[in-house]
Amino acid sequence: MNHVAVDSATPAANAYEPTAIELKWQAHWVATQAHEVRDDLPREKCYYVLEMFPYPSGKLHMGHVRNYTIGDAVARYQRMRGLHVLHPMGWDSFGLPAEQAAIERNAHPKAWTYDNIAYMRGQLKRMGFSYAWSREFACSDPGYSAREQDIFLDLVEKGLVYRKSAVVNWSTGLNTVLANEQVIDGKCWRTGMPVIQKELPTWYVRITSYAEELLSGTYTLPSWPDAVLTQQRNWIGKSIGAEIDFIVVGFADVKLTVFTTRPDTVFGVTFVSIAPEHAALASIVPATHRAALDAFVADVRATPTNDRAGDTAEKKGCFTGAFVINPVNGERVPLYAANFVVADYGTGVVMAVPAHDERDFAFAQKYAIPVRQVIVPNSGKLNELSEAFTDIGTLIDSAQFNGQRSDAAKLTITDWLAATGKGRKTVTWRLRDWGISRQRYWGNPIPFVYGEQTGVLPLRKADLPVTLPDDVVFDGIGNPLAKHPTWATTTADGQALTIRTNDGPEPARRETDTMDTFMQSSWYFARFTCPDAVAPLDAKRVNHWLPVDLYIGGIEHAVLHLLYARFFTKALSDLGYTTVREPFKRLLCQGMVCMETLYREQNDGKKQYFYPEEVKLERDAKGKLISAVALSDGQAVTVGRVEKMSKSKRNTVDPQHLIDAYGADSARLFILFAAPPEVDLEWNDDGLKGSHRFLKRLWTLAQDQRQRLQSVSAFAGHAKECSGADQAVVRKIHATIKKATDAMSKDFSFNVAIAGCMELFNELKPDALSPEVLKLGLETEVRLLAPMVPHIAHELWSHLHPNSGGVTAAGWPSYDPDQLQADDADYPVQVNGKMRGKLVLPRTLVGTELEAAVRAHPEFVRILGDQTIRKLVVVPGKIVNVVVG
């Protein structure tokens, strides 16, 4: 980055100096508590805008700056429209990086986290974001985490929390559970030690009991992006089908139930596949096949779960030696263990119909299993299947169902199965319960204890909160909480921890797992409405403010966070904390901040990335990039794709440098101007300079004209009362207000609103305009730009109106539709759809009068020449199109 110092020479007396102005107004906003809001105003005059709160990782990155700039522009715009705006900010402050910092640089997670918060809070303030700082909190604050423990116990009481044993990835090096992403080639990503699959009891939240409402709710959110809604629907994954019971040959009392969405193909079953982990296998596999099967299961288990997924993975199976009976035709078919059958989806057993399922077809080919076609295309029977036929067709070889259409047969066969006791209609969900246990220190403790005799018990609310000990050792191995000498067995006042039983006190040990950090982000938006409440939530204030009118964040949270937050809201409602069932009325997913990557291919095929300031780019006369060389050695560098900014690719810009060099307003303006909010933003240093240049021009014009405009009032009459440049500019002012207002109210298209302001500014030629009209023009500029560049707008407004209540109070300007256009309209003339010229005609003319005026217009006669009119289309105020022939 070539950050050029701004105005390095001695500045002129009235030069634009962003830093001084910005610090001045930021201090003013703090002193006047300008962005605090009351809770007792009519809801229809209120607006709650929220950006996804940050993890305090150290310093702001460009993604944060974009997210919060968009949110702040909305907040300030809504305030100028006269609404009372709640715009809070806080910190998602529990999480793993704090523990990594503890291991790597011997900092305490708490100190590291709160130091980061202090620094990043300063950066947010330096950007001029208009937060209600009195409501700020961090999730690791005792006031928040303790209230979350209360909610946890409420969930326990409602039956929405339970403990169960499940298979997890266990690092033998770190003695901890790993996420799938942390397992690389079956080994721990940090230590390289083997990762094993281990059964471990952990805590779950029963999100699946809300599956139906989470799904139906997606149809009540018209102001959410379709992409997010469909991702959530896919994630919930409701599928309607049938369960069918297969008896195991030789075990009259053992039945294997399959789940299928294609009961119409049940007469085509030629084998059944079963998950290798399935519990029933132990009892039904004959001794002759046990060894082979055990080897197969061991092989599957050795493969990390994420390598078993995807259609690229090889389909493998193993005959179990067992056979099952297809209940619809009494046929005996083999049972295969198959690596692609998932134990915890459906029943873990799948009826296989190679003729009508691609996976089954591939499997049947590999293991030479027969293929039996029971559905034919409506065009007739296929002679030989070279691939599975999965479309709708007509049933054959299916007893009394022959001749039915396959989609209708799904229902008739399911009904028949149910009537004859062979199966039943059923619904299966992809959504799993939410595992929330983390074997880590820097999280909210799970408020449970284990009695020596009694076993697992929740704490009583009176015994909350459970607080984290400060004296912990971080060596990267195992859970620091579990290794603490006394914490798990001692109460807050140092007594041995006991629970009360009928036989008196009983020694107990605390749960040392902590909660997933997604727990905290699932209700923080509700707590912002009442951060001082003694209870977790204050129903009156929560119901007043929720749902959030506009929630802004990245689309990467489309499923996890946004689904958990929806679930939590419903659960909180059922717990009596609120009546609201959906947390976010409107969702805006802003695009990523991107930049081109610069790299050099190494001998080993890996890429060596360069920071932008390490490379010199050369362009040809048209501006097209022709070469890139490293400054260090003058050798060529490859200019790669434009990708999301990331440290590992070195295609980053530190926002702090931009603020220091150009000021917060310039950074804000460029971010909003360079792309619409939902679109990816391609970072461009020169573009930022352009935004800075615009603000400088605006500033300079306002300073040059300050004396002249001091004693006049802005023009308040109708455009018709003035003439020449004045009249054109007054009309332009009204048109610009309309353009900006439409852009903001439709999709928050800040880029269009800003472009309109730039256009208007280009018309403000002081020598050609009366001071009244010029003042109106400048005032309009300042008011329209105030949400985007608040500091310079506040400063300039104070120059234009030294004793007023400020630009926010002045409000968003309104326009007069009657003053948008001149009396005469330009009519483009098309001949057979091609542009040929222009007519100027009064706007008042319509209908036959207008058509007569067009025909009589000398320019029209000239354009037409001697051609004869076949058809004449005249659209009032728009266009003339003549068809000649």
Next chain:
RNA sequence: GGCCGAGUGGCGGAAUUGGCAGACGCAGUGGAUUCAAAAUCCACCGACCUCUAAAGUCUUGUGGGUUCGAGUCCCACCUCGGCUACCA
């Protein structure tokens, strides 16, 4: 494989929702200012044809269609991006 989205100058992006394509900005070119540079200001700036200009031709991923008129609507296709995935 499934779902979602996008293709407009050298680049980021506009286009009143079917009515003058390329607003605004960046980059670039020429000029003014300057000892010089930076900064600033003025002009030009889709392609082709043309000495230049006027005029003209072409142009919104490709091919069709509807219409007086299509970047916008319909049909088919191509390319790119994102998310998700042995889900039976």
